[in-house]
Amino acid sequence: MPSTSIESAAVDGRARTPRFIQRQLANLHKAITTNAKIIQDAIVADTGAKLREAQLEIHLSISVVKELYDNFSVEEALSQEYRVARGQDWCDRNDAVGTIYLRPQSHNLVYSIVSPLANAIAAGNCVVIESNKPHQALSSKIAEIILQHLDRDTIAFVENLPEPPSKGVLLIDQTGEIPKINASSVHTPGSSARVVALVDRSSDIVSAASSIVQARTAFGGNSVYAPDIVLVNEFAMKEFVQAAKIALSISIEETKGQDITASQATCKIAGIGLTEKELRGSGANVVMRGDLGTIAIVEDRGSSLLQRKIYGACLILHSVRSLDDGIDLANLQYGTVAPRNKTLLACYHFGAPEAAKYTTQFIDSYASFVNHAPIELTVGPAAPIGFHPSATHRYRPAMFSVPKADCIAGDSASRSLASIFRAEAKAWSDVYEKQITSSLAPTRQKAGKVVGFFDQGLITGFVVFWVPVIASAVVGSGYGIRAGIRMTRS
Missing domain, CATH: 3.40.309.10 (Aldehyde Dehydrogenase; Chain A, domain 2)
Structure with a gap:
């Protein structure tokens, strides 16, 4: 880990609490909006982008954070957390990975950092971000602005990402290089993808x-x-x-x-x-x-x-x-x-x-x-492999979490099956026999009326070859009959 504070925060789970997530997203939004002019000038100076392009990148970065903030409900998160205590299943539960290692690409560095960072925060993770060497000045300015507004115990910028452990860390690599490590990773298609x-x-x-x-x-x-x-x-x-x-x-x-x-x-x-x-x-x-x-x-x-x-x-x-x-x-x-x-x-x-x-x-x-x-x-990196890509957002909170189902209630069909399975042999035998002799509903597919590919080929061949032959034969027969009649009369 890059620091003991990040490691401690990942262990004690402070980044996973609903109110903390809400505050972090609000602070990230404030960091970008209040420093928009500074970020804009830094983008233009360091990358050579046109002014309107820099503004587009900032606009989309703010949109990501705002949408995540608007869709996050502290009340709903707390209600889900206590579902098991109320005797309810939480089968679609997602838990934070713990710590996200982010290696951003050089193109659109602001968006390439803010988009995964905001989604990682929304999923309840700590984040460690590698500085971008081709755009060191812009990278340093972004780090300065973000660290001024977000909790430094859960967010860190480092010169080089350390070798991640095999558990509790997810590597987000936007460079297109498939990491040769044991840790879990989300990577984009290679840089040569066309x-x-x-x-x-x-x-x-x-x-x-x-x-x-x-x-x-x-x-x-x-x-x-x-x-x-x-x-x-x-x-x-x-x-x-x-x-x-x-x-x-x-x-x-x-x-x-x-x-x-x-x-x-x-x-x-x-x-x-x-x-x-x-x-x-x-x-x-x-x-x-x-x-x-x-x-x-x-x-x-x-x-x-x-x-x-x-x-x-x-x-x-x-x-x-x-x-x-x-x-x-x-x-x-x-x-x-x-x-x-x-x-x-x-x-x-x-x-x-x-x-x-x-x-x-x-x-x-x-x-x-x-x-x-x-x-x-x-704007931004290629969409990660293994997820449905979106034009508006490359990342979603689910990418930064791990499915961990909590099941307590069970459904009536499962309880009924368990009861019959434990019952006397005849009861189970009847259920089993009924299952293996049951049939599926008919497909209700109507008889095909569309001419198939090979049928069309036969029809085309008939029209192209045989129709002229038959027509020629008919015309020739007509001439022959007429000639025969004339000879008979003469």
């Missing part, structure tokens, strides 16, 4: 282009949910490119007068800046390039740009012939088909609901978003 956007010709092309450009260019293109490749139906490619150019131009107009030098420098530090020469060398045709983003079309499916994670505000487009072609390409390059065998982090599907139903079913991704790319996804 995101695909699929644009069908049935979609609203202008709306799709606007959403995709925003997702790709927000925060300098550093969001983990920015689309790495956009697969566009070949018949809609020209219209999509034009709409994407307009969307990027609007973004440039909106940022006129703002200092974007810092943002560009940040991109270069992260190894993001793809030059036009590098793009062309990878088989890309650059159709637009500006200070805030690049649009490039890749025609060669062997290009390295279709095989890698894309960073920076660079929108990579590739045409597909059909929905099936898009599905095959998405899964081949990024999904379940060899050689990569990796599930997509997310897939944005743009098209008619019927088309989206088909593509969401067969493209392997942790999350699918139809006809929109939520702006909330541009």
